[in-house]
Amino acid sequence: MIAVATSDFASLDLGSLLMQAAQVQAVPASSLTPAGWTPAWAFWILSALVVVGAISTISQRSLISAVMSLVATFFGLAGLYATLSAHFLAAIQVLVYAGAIMVLFVFVIMVLNRDEVERVSDRGLLDKAIGAGALVYLAVRLGEVIASPVGPVSRMSKPAPEFGTVAKIGEYFFTEFLFPFEAISILLIIAVIGAVVVARTVVSRPTTSYEVPNAASGSAEGGDDHAGGDAHGAHGGH
C-alpha cells in the first residue's frame, strides 16, 4: 500500500491496485522473484494463491486447516509485495503475519480447543442483503477495471524504483523518522510494564471487597504469593 504515492487519492482502490500489480513489467525484476518467470506470471500465480487460500480459509471446517490456508494467503501477499519492490513489507508480512500472528492464532485455537463452530451464514435477511450489495459493488468495480483499456493506473505517479526497499526504509528510520523510531521505545516499555502489572497479581475471586486472610487459613497454602504471578489461580476455589 505504501508503494502507491498518489495525488489523487480517490483513484486508490482495489481495481487500481490490481492493475498496477498486473503491469509490473516496468518495475525492475526483484531479487525475490525466481529467475525465468516474468513478473506478470508471478502476479497471476501469486494472486491465485491468495484467492484460493482466502476461499479455503472461510470454507474449511477444521479451524487449524483454516489458519494454515490463511498462512498460504499471507505468503501469496508477501510475494505480491515483493514483485511490487516493497521488499521490506514482504519480509514483515512473512515475519509478523505469517509467523507471529498465525502462531498466536494456533495457540488460541489449541487453548480453546473447540472442534467446530456453528455455521455463521444462517443470519437474517439484512446481513444477506448487505453482503449481496457489497458483492455487486465489487463486481461492478472489477468490471470497470477489466473493461477499461488502461485503467486508473495512468493517473498515478510511479514511485521511485528504490521506494519500499529495505535500504530506503532503513534510511528513513535513521533520518526523517528518527524521532518516532526512538520514541516508540517509550510506548513499548509501557506495554511491557503494563502487561506485567496487569498479569502479576492473581485474583482468585474478583470482588470489590477485600478480605484479610488470617494466618491460620494461610498456613495450608505455603508461602507462595509474594513471588508475584504464580500458580495461585489454579487452586481456583479458595
Added chain:
Amino acid sequence: MTFDTSDLVASLPLLFLTVAGIVLLLLDAFSRVVLVGREHHLKLPAETSEAVAVPPPGSRNYLMPVTLLFLLGALAIIVWQVGTLPETSVTIYRGMLVVDRFGLFVIGVCVAAAALGIVSAPAYMRAHKMEFGEFYALVVFALCGMIILVQAADLVSVFLGIETMSLGAYVLTGSWRRSARSSEAAMKYFLVGAFVSGLLVYGIALIYGVTETTSLIDIKRIAMSRGAAPLFYIGWMLLLVGFAFKLGVVPFHMWAPDTYDGAPTPVSGFMMSCIKAAGFAGLIRLLQGTLPMLARDPFTGWTFVLSWLAVLSMSLGNLAAIKQDNIKRMLAYSSISHAGYLMVGVVALGTVGDAARGPLLFYLASYALTVVASMGVVSWVGCDERGEERVRLSDWAGLGKREPMAALLMTIALLSLGGFPPTAGFFGKFYLFQAALGESKLLWLILVAIANSLVSVYYYLRVITAMYFREPAPNPATLPIQSTAMKVGVLVSTLLVLAMGMFPGWLSALCAAAKF
C-alpha cells in the same frame, strides 16, 4: 547529519522524564523489600507469620518522593526553557516536534497536576492494598506521551503521543487488581481506546493520501493552496472523532463514567486533569494550528461541529451528574460537562482567533488543579472496613464535623468546579465566555453554557450540604486516610485554586503569552 545537539536540549523535558521513568523502574526492581501492603496476602506458616509477614512499614516509601523530585526537576527545566525560548517556535527532530510557549505551558500544567496528584497515591494504595512500584514509572511514561502529543508537529508524533499516553492510562486504570470495577473500567477504556486508535490511524492515512505528507505545516500549506478534497474532510473528521473519544465528549463519552469511577482515585484525577489538558492541546494544535481555513464553513466547518459537541457534552454531562449518588461518578459526569465548556473555548478559537487561546489555557489549568484537589479529598475520605471506597453521598454526611479540613478543601474545590467567584473556576469561565463573546454569533452558545453552569451548581451544592448539614450515619465506620503527604498535596492544590481565583492576573498573563 540527522540532527544536532540543540535538538536534544530543546526536547530536554521529554528526555529528562524518560530517564526518570527508567530510573524509577530500576529503583523499584532492585530494592528487594516486600512491598508494603502485600503483607496481608502473603501467606506463611503460622508460627512465623507474626515476625515475617508484617515488614516494617515504609519499605519502599521513597519511590513517591523520588518521583516528586523528578517532576519538580522537569518543571524547573520547563520554566528555564520558557525563559530561554526565542520568539518564534522551534521545530526539532526534522519537523517531528515543535517547541513553543503554548506547548511548554500545557506540559507545565500536566507535570504540576501529576506532581500534586501522586502525593496522595502511596497512602491511597496502601489503604486499598494495591501498592505496586511501577505506578510511578507508568505515570512518568504517560507524561512522556503527553509531552509528545502536546509538542507534536507531525501526525506521526500525534499518534505516537496519544498511544503512549493512553497505554499508560489503561494500565493505571486496571491496576487495582482486587477490584472488579477497576478491571471493568480498564477493559471498557481499553476496548474503546483500541477502536479509537483505528479511527485515528484511518484519518491520518486519508489525510496522508490526499496531501502526501504527515507534517502539520505542510498539510496546512497544501490545504490552503489546493482546498480540501472530500477525502481530506473524512480524514480530519475521523481525527476529530478520535480526539472526542479520548476527551470524553458527548456522544463519545460512554466509557468515561465507568472508567473514572472504577479507576483508583489518584489515577482518575491524573486522567481527568492531565489527559484532558494534553488532549485539548493536541486538538487545538490540529484545528487552530493546522486547519484554521476549515473553521468557518457553514455546516462542515469545525466550529459548527464542535459547537454541537459542546452543547451536547455540557447538557448531558450536567443532567446525568444531577442524579448521581456516587461522588466519584458525579465528578466523572462533571468532567464530561467541563469538556463541553472547553469545547466552547475551542469554538471561540475558530471564530475570534488567537484572543481565545489564553482564556482556554486558563480554563484548562484551573480545571486540572481543581480536579486534582477534589480527587485528593475523595482519596482522603478513605475506605470502609471492607476496603471499599467511601464515595456515596451518605458516607460523606457530617464530614464537616469529623474531618473539618477535608470538608473545607472539598468545598473550595466544588465551588471552583461550579464557577463561584473567589476561586479559579470563576475566572476560568469568566475569561472564556468573555473571549467567546467577541463574536456575536456565539451568543447562543454562551447562553447555553451559562444555563448549564447554573444547573451544575445544584449537584455541587448537594455535596456541600451533605458534608455540613446532614447528620452522619449512626455508626460511621469511616476510616479516613491519615497521610501528611496527601493532606499537603490537597492543601497546596486548593491554595493554588484560591490564588488563581483571587489574583488571576499572573496566570492569565502567562496564558496570553503562550503562543504557538
